[in-house]
Amino acid sequence: MVKKNIQEIIRCMPKVELHLHLEGAFTFEFLFGLIKKNNDNEVKSIDELKQKFIFKDFQHFVEMWFWKNKFFRTAEDFEESTYQTIKNLSSQNVIYAEVFFSPWDFEPNGLKVETIAEATISGIRRAESEFPINCGLIVDIVRNHGSATAMNRLNQITPYLNKGIIGLGLGGNERDFPAYDFKEVFRVAKKRGFKLTAHAGEAAGPESVWSAILDLEAERIGHGVRVIEDQQLIDYLIGKKIPLEVCITSNIKTKVFSSLHKHPFPDLFKKGVNVTINSDDPPMFGSNITEEFDLIYNEWGYSDKEFQQLTTTAVDVSFLSNGDKKKLLEVVNTFWEKIV
Numbered sequence: 001m002v003k004k005n006i007q008e009i010i011r012c013m014p015k016v017e018l019h020l021h022l023e024g025a026f027t028f029e030f031l032f033g034l035i036k037k038n039n040d041n042e043v044k045s046i047d048e049l050k051q052k053f054i055f056k057d058f059q060h061f062v063e064m065w066f067w068k069n070k071f072f073r074t075a076e077d078f079e080e081s082t083y084q085t086i087k088n089l090s091s092q093n094v095i096y097a098e099v100f101f102s103p104w105d106f107e108p109n110g111l112k113v114e115t116i117a118e119a120t121i122s123g124i125r126r127a128e129s130e131f132p133i134n135c136g137l138i139v140d141i142v143r144n145h146g147s148a149t150a151m152n153r154l155n156q157i158t159p160y161l162n163k164g165i166i167g168l169g170l171g172g173n174e175r176d177f178p179a180y181d182f183k184e185v186f187r188v189a190k191k192r193g194f195k196l197t198a199h200a201g202e203a204a205g206p207e208s209v210w211s212a213i214l215d216l217e218a219e220r221i222g223h224g225v226r227v228i229e230d231q232q233l234i235d236y237l238i239g240k241k242i243p244l245e246v247c248i249t250s251n252i253k254t255k256v257f258s259s260l261h262k263h264p265f266p267d268l269f270k271k272g273v274n275v276t277i278n279s280d281d282p283p284m285f286g287s288n289i290t291e292e293f294d295l296i297y298n299e300w301g302y303s304d305k306e307f308q309q310l311t312t313t314a315v316d317v318s319f320l321s322n323g324d325k326k327k328l329l330e331v332v333n334t335f336w337e338k339i340v
């Protein structure tokens with residue numbers, strides 16, 4: 001029996017991350033190295049770089065997203081960035097992660113999608129061989145370019161299914177590009193064996209979540225927090241056990257909610273929705289999964305019992321096989337048995 005304080009428990013406990021974008025999860029150290037490698041003198045130190053990522057508004061966030069993308073120019077950049085990100089997750093005792101990537105973001109840099117996909121998978125495999133963590137990739141085909149482009153992207157990435165890639169995701173502009181348009185893409189992906197998740201109920205309301213579930217047959221909803229506006233939808237989620245990948249700090253930073261007091265996480269949790277805790281774009285939002293657990297402890301008083309429950313839920317709603325879920329649960333439960 002080990003007695004520890006709660007912060008120590010949060011740091012040590014095995015964690016599962018289900019909603020993180022590799023393009024938004026670089027470490028500052030890595031990005032600074034990349035900037036230097038490209039002989040760019042725009043930033044002089046890591047601290048200065050961190051300052052650049054304190055956003056004035058959402059437009060500034062988007063500008064910075066594209067600004068840092070321009071430094072990723074070779075296969076090695078993607079391999080090393082992915083490796084460092086997974087290593088960082090492991091240092092926080094994340095034992096399993098499902099992470100989004102969207103290689104098309106970097107086409108303007110002259111890189112082939114296949115090159116980025118292979119480098120990213122290689123970075124994951126290297127990290128998995130060195131640290132006690134496993135990781136599955138979910139390809140985000142992004143709403144903003146329409147359904148024909150999305151179908152092309154699905155076809156382009158399908159050769160990597162079950163060779164690193166496990167699922168399909170749909171991020172991007174939720175308000176102007178409704179889920180319905182991607183019904184056929186998701187139908188084909190499901191038939192091929194992709195696991196399905198879609199961002200919904202973040203920038204748009206409950207109707208967007210209904211569409212992700214009914215039209216796309218999404219097995220999980222990215223964010224989904226605006227389901228709080230529709231009790232019928234909440235009942236449906238509970239009945240069908242459809243989980244939400246909640247990213248609290250992200251929602252505050254992108255102003256989905258004006259303050260933590262208005263965030264529906266405690267309500268959704270209490271009502272019995274299958275919620276999970278995730279970090280989205282950690283350095284860009286000045287957070288990480290450890291700090292997200294710190295937050296729910298500090299703000300809402302969640303503690304051991306809830307941390308274990310949230311982690312168990314995350315294992316349960318992951319895209320792993322039942323056998324692999326069982327192995328992860330053993331790791332999680334072994335940790336918690338030692339805590340008093």
Ligand SMILES: [Zn+2]
Pocket residue numbers: 019021171199222280
């Ligand atoms: Zn996201």
